Amino acid sequence: MAPSAPAPSPSTARKRRDLTRFGLALLVLLLINFVGAIYFFRLDMTEEKRYTMSGATKTLLENLKQPVTVTVYLEGDFPPAFRRLQQSVRETLNEMQVYGGSNLHYVFVDPSAAGTEKARNEYYATLLKKGLRPTNLGANENGKRVEKIIFPWATVASGGKEQQVLLLRGNQAAPSDVRLNQSIEGLEYELASAIRRLSPGKRKRIGVLEGHGELNNAEAGDLIGSLQQYYDVFRVNLNQARPQDLKTLSAVIVAKPATAYSEPEKFKLDQFITQGGNALFFVDAMRVNLDSANRGGMLSFPLQLNLEDLLFKYGVRINPDLILDLNSGVIPMVTGLEGEKPKVEPMPWQFYPLINNFSQHPITRNLDAVYTKFVSSIDTVKAAGIRKTPLLFTSRYTRVLPSPVPVNLNDARLEPEQRLYKDQFKPVGYLLEGQFRSLYANRAQPGTSQYLPETPPLARPSKVLVLSDGDFVRSELDPKTGRPYRLGFDRLANTEFANREMVLNAVDYMLDESGLISVRSKQITLRPLDKLRVVEERRRWQLLNLVAPLVLLGLFGIVRAWRRKRRYASFN
Numbered sequence: 001m002a003p004s005a006p007a008p009s010p011s012t013a014r015k016r017r018d019l020t021r022f023g024l025a026l027l028v029l030l031l032i033n034f035v036g037a038i039y040f041f042r043l044d045m046t047e048e049k050r051y052t053m054s055g056a057t058k059t060l061l062e063n064l065k066q067p068v069t070v071t072v073y074l075e076g077d078f079p080p081a082f083r084r085l086q087q088s089v090r091e092t093l094n095e096m097q098v099y100g101g102s103n104l105h106y107v108f109v110d111p112s113a114a115g116t117e118k119a120r121n122e123y124y125a126t127l128l129k130k131g132l133r134p135t136n137l138g139a140n141e142n143g144k145r146v147e148k149i150i151f152p153w154a155t156v157a158s159g160g161k162e163q164q165v166l167l168l169r170g171n172q173a174a175p176s177d178v179r180l181n182q183s184i185e186g187l188e189y190e191l192a193s194a195i196r197r198l199s200p201g202k203r204k205r206i207g208v209l210e211g212h213g214e215l216n217n218a219e220a221g222d223l224i225g226s227l228q229q230y231y232d233v234f235r236v237n238l239n240q241a242r243p244q245d246l247k248t249l250s251a252v253i254v255a256k257p258a259t260a261y262s263e264p265e266k267f268k269l270d271q272f273i274t275q276g277g278n279a280l281f282f283v284d285a286m287r288v289n290l291d292s293a294n295r296g297g298m299l300s301f302p303l304q305l306n307l308e309d310l311l312f313k314y315g316v317r318i319n320p321d322l323i324l325d326l327n328s329g330v331i332p333m334v335t336g337l338e339g340e341k342p343k344v345e346p347m348p349w350q351f352y353p354l355i356n357n358f359s360q361h362p363i364t365r366n367l368d369a370v371y372t373k374f375v376s377s378i379d380t381v382k383a384a385g386i387r388k389t390p391l392l393f394t395s396r397y398t399r400v401l402p403s404p405v406p407v408n409l410n411d412a413r414l415e416p417e418q419r420l421y422k423d424q425f426k427p428v429g430y431l432l433e434g435q436f437r438s439l440y441a442n443r444a445q446p447g448t449s450q451y452l453p454e455t456p457p458l459a460r461p462s463k464v465l466v467l468s469d470g471d472f473v474r475s476e477l478d479p480k481t482g483r484p485y486r487l488g489f490d491r492l493a494n495t496e497f498a499n500r501e502m503v504l505n506a507v508d509y510m511l512d513e514s515g516l517i518s519v520r521s522k523q524i525t526l527r528p529l530d531k532l533r534v535v536e537e538r539r540r541w542q543l544l545n546l547v548a549p550l551v552l553l554g555l556f557g558i559v560r561a562w563r564r565k566r567r568y569a570s571f572n
């Protein structure tokens with residue numbers, strides 16, 4: 001009988017068990033890494049999903065057909081508030097690179113890193129030639145005012161073309177921390193939108209209507225030029241256009257008409273919209289002549305454009321009135337003489353409301369103030385199946401004057417009576433979405449005896465923007481050169497308002513089938529610390545952060561030594 005093998009000692013059994021556990025743990029780690037290399041996934045544990053790319057952005061980046069390079073001019077030493085914007089840009093690009101792969105590259109550049117002041121100024125001049133304007137943004141850090149001159153821009157280059165991206169957006173009237181947060185919320189959209197515009201693809205066509213005293217090429221110069229960067233833009237005369245010509249357009253813009261549309265022209269416009277075409281109406285409800293208003297005043301009466309019944313059918317009514325707002329722009333007024341020359345000063349003019357109240361729709365979310373002139377209130381009416389979204393509102397100090405309205409530029413010299421401005425938050429712009437019913441349904445087509453059906457066979461949903469101000473899309477002209485300023489620029493206030501940005505957002509919303517514009521709805525909640533408590537309890541928390549880790553480390557060492565001593569003493 002063979003002797004049985006001796007039983008392993010307790011130390012040997014313990015060693016085998018520890019090695020087995022270690023081997024199993026190592027095997028599990030290797031398996032997790034192997035699965036992770038095959039199946040990509042990321043976990044975003046934040047409440048707002050701030051690090052999660054939208055489906056539209058992922059699709060855009062995964063289908064890049066040529067390399068894209070993003071250059072960010074936000075490198076350098078910044079105060080903490082600005083460093084948050086810098087870090088957010090980096091995090092957004094890191095996330096984009098995950099889906100863009102080898103086709104997406106980015107680099108951060110410090111514009112002030114040149115060795116000499118001359119070289120730095122030359123580099124600044126190069127950036128300025130590209131249209132990258134520096135920003136002097138202030139913030140409060142530890143009770144002190146901190147200011148930093150930065151270039152909050154990025155350039156996106158692809159296929160030999162380049163697109164500038166402003167990273168610091170938001171409402172300039174908001175506190176600096178809120179504006180920075182608004183900028184961070186819009187980073188994904190701004191960068192993804194620039195990449196989309198540089199990606200090769202078929203450009204959509206937009207028609208700017210003419211033939212009724214609409215804005216001429218100079219006045220609509222920046223509007224057309226801005227749209228032409230991303231779309232093919234044409235002037236279209238409805239009187240001469242054929243229905244098949246309109247079918248090639250994705251949208252039409254009605255920009256400040258001055259004379260009435262004929263019924264055949266209105267019919268073409270109606271058929272274009274009810275068959276899936278999109279339209280943007282920037283129209284005045286009242287006729288105002290500034291020359292007459294400057295020569296002793298005038299009475300403003302409704303402007304007959306023959307579009308009232310069409311818009312009424314679609315769900316809105318532009319009222320025959322004018323809005324005065326205490327939050328307003330300025331006009332030049334002669335206030336005296338300087339020697340023999342008249343002294344001209346800008347004076348508040350309540351007929352030029354500055355709109356700074358918006359809905360949370362992607363078109364207007366985090367938008368800066370926009371400039372309006374002689375704007376009217378808008379009401380909604382019943383229209384089955386149409387979703388109506390108000391986009392712009394006046395301030396809480398608003399006054400509505402029904403037709404006829406006296407307009408006299410000399411009124412700008414008078415102090416407004418605040419008690420009269422008791423109306424508030426009047427909507428002046430609406431977005432209409434849905435399947436629009438034709439104004440001519442069950443009626444004869446103008447000029448013929450052919451009746452139209454209740455629902456046209458080519459009926460498709462569409463979008464219509466209505467804003468009761470034709471000047472919203474009119475660029476001021478340089479009096480010396482006659483060339484248009486950027487849309488929204490007020491030379492008296494030397495300020496650029498967000499008219500241009502809103503129009504581009506609206507067109508993107510209407511024509512972007514990928515849904516990328518919905519990324520503008522992204523929201524990141526600010527959770528600021530109580531600044532008073534920070535000052536009062538600063539020493540306490542500093543001591544806690546310094547002492548607590550040392551105490552915990554000491555306790556851990558004591559407990560570990562005690563357990564180790566007890567364990568091996570029992571073993572012996």
